[in-house]
Structure formats: structure tokens, C-alpha cells
Amino acid sequence: NLVDLTYDKNKDILLGTEKGWMIKYLYNNQWEDYRIYSGDNNFVAKSILVDKIDNNTIYAGGRGYNTPGAFVSYNAGESFEEITDGLPNTYINRLAISNDGNMLFAATSTGPYVYVKIHNQWYDLTTSNSPDQDFRWVEWVESEQVARFATYGRGIWDFKVESFKTDIKEDEKVIKFDVSAFPNPMNDNTKISFEMPASSYGTVKVFDIQGNEVNRLFEGNFIKGINEFNFNGDSHKGYNLPTGTYIVIASTNGYSNFVKLIKN
Numbered sequence: 198n199l200v201d202l203t204y205d206k207n208k209d210i211l212l213g214t215e216k217g218w219m220i221k222y223l224y225n226n227q228w229e230d231y232r233i234y235s236g237d238n239n240f241v242a243k244s245i246l247v248d249k250i251d252n253n254t255i256y257a258g259g260r261g262y263n264t265p266g267a268f269v270s271y272n273a274g275e276s277f278e279e280i281t282d283g284l285p286n287t288y289i290n291r292l293a294i295s296n297d298g299n300m301l302f303a304a305t306s307t308g309p310y311v312y313v314k315i316h317n318q319w320y321d322l323t324t325s326n327s328p329d330q331d332f333r334w335v336e337w338v339e340s341e342q343v344a345r346f347a348t349y350g351r352g353i354w355d356f357k358v359e360s361f362k363t364d365i366k367e368d369e370k371v372i373k374f375d376v377s378a379f380p381n382p383m384n385d386n387t388k389i390s391f392e393m394p395a396s397s398y399g400t401v402k403v404f405d406i407q408g409n410e411v412n413r414l415f416e417g418n419f420i421k422g423i424n425e426f427n428f429n430g431d432s433h434k435g436y437n438l439p440t441g442t443y444i445v446i447a448s449t450n451g452y453s454n455f456v457k458l459i460k461n
Contacts, residue, residue: 244291250298258289258303260408262444262455267292267303267312267319283319284310285453286446288408293335293344302344304332306408307446307453309346309356321450322356329400331410372397374454376447382459383430389414389445389456390425399449401426403458406442419449430460 241260248254253273258266265279266289288306295302301312309322309332322344323329334347343355376391389401399419403412412433414426428445432438443458 243289246292246294246301248298249294249296254298256292256294256301258292260288262286262288262404262406263457266305280312280317281319282317283321284312285448286444286455287453288404290332290408291334293337295337296339300337300344302335302337302346304335304346306331306404306410307402307448308332309335309344309354311344311356324356327354327356328352329416331408372450373452374447376445376454376456378428378445378456378458381456382461383428385429387428387430387458388425389428389447390423391447391454392423393419393421393449396421397449399447401445401447403428404444404446405438406444411438411443414445428458 242257243259244257246256246258248256251271253271255270255274255277257268257270257277261267261281261284263286265281266287267280267284268277269280270277284303285305285307289303290306291304293302293304294300299314301314303310303312303319308329309327310319311322312319328348328351330351331349332346333349336345337343338345338355341355343357346354346356348354372394374391374393376389378387378389380387397419398417399415400413401415402410403414405411410433412428412431414428424447430438438460440460443460444455445458446453446455
């Protein structure tokens, strides 16, 4: 199935597919297939984007729960490499790029992010005022020098890039942790746990395999040390979720990690 369509400066049409391929239609009436990710077939190329300056640079973003979520090709699609430093395990819904090609923006299921090319690093754009919500769309507005994001149910939000640049600190340290679940496959009292090196504000969310948030187990301050949360297999509306695969994501201070749950 096709999930995105765009074109480059040569008017070649680029298509993203559910199985991790980019398909290019050339104007000599030929199709060419390019493999974005050769590993797990669960990668979905949700968003394909051509650099506005360099026609040979192509970005791809998509489902990154148990695969890398973002890739770049510097040779017009012949090969791709992952760009995930600083990016949590999440679902990229849409990519956008600044006119000078220096900043790549990602609207993800865990918030707004920007990739700064000279740093080779993703940064969380979340502020104290922005919603803790699924971000579904993003575009770069050159006239206002802002990245404009659309959320699921919380409106449109502009992020001013100049203020973001001054906030980047070279010595900034990100809290990192691993998430576990027991038992798994789950029962009606599965325990989600992780150890925090310091107290920090964060969330614990449950997503289905399509990237939809189905429950929020916690939102508040994590304590230093072991944090534990019970998940009984219900949605936030109280009904029992169907069998299948679910992703539990714990997020704080620009870092996220996840555990995959199986419900039989």
C-alpha cells in the first residue's frame, strides 16, 4: 500500500510504501525500487521528503517502534542510512524541511522534533506550554521562520526556530533508561517498570501497532529509582483491548524508550 507521494526537482515522482520501500517514477516512463530499510519489514515509509537544496538528498520517516524511525539517502535513493541520534522510538507521521536544508522537522506520536544537520542530532521541541499530544503534521513557514505543527485534537502550534537555537547546549545531558514489562505476553496485571537516574517529569503511554494512543498510564513526575505502573489491558475508555501487539512508551526530557507487549 502507498502511504506518501512527493517529487524532486527533476519532476521524478517518489512514493513511500508500507513495506519500507521508496518507489521512483522517472519521466522516461520507468519505475525504480529502492529499499529504505532492509531489516524488519514492520518499517512503514510514512513520509518521503526531498531536500530543497540538494536533489540527491532524500529523507524518509515512519514507524520507528522496533526499527529506526528516520533515514537519509545522499545518492538519490541508491542507499539509505538511519539518522536517529536523539530521536525516541516513535512513529513519524510527517517530515518537513527548512528552505536552506539545515533543519528537518518531524511530527511524531510523542511530540515535535527537529534534526539539526550540522549537529547530526535530533532535538525535542517540546516546551512547558505545548501539548503532550500526538503531532500529526508539520510544515516550514519561511516568511515567519517557524515550524508549524498540527496535533491530534489540540490545534495548530508554531515553534520559533531562533529561540530554539539559543537553547541548544553542547553539554546538555539526556536522561536515559530501559523499559521492561512482566509478564509478557501480558495478563490483566502486567507491570511496566524502569529505573530513573534522577527525578523528572514524563509520561507513560500505550499505542496500538498503527500508532494510535489507546491508554495513558501516567503523566507527572517520575521518581529517582524504580518506577512501576500496572496495565490491565484496558483502553483509556475502559473497554478491554483486542488481542495483538501494543507499544508502551515512557518519555521524559527529550528521551523516550519502549517495550513491545503481546496480548493473547
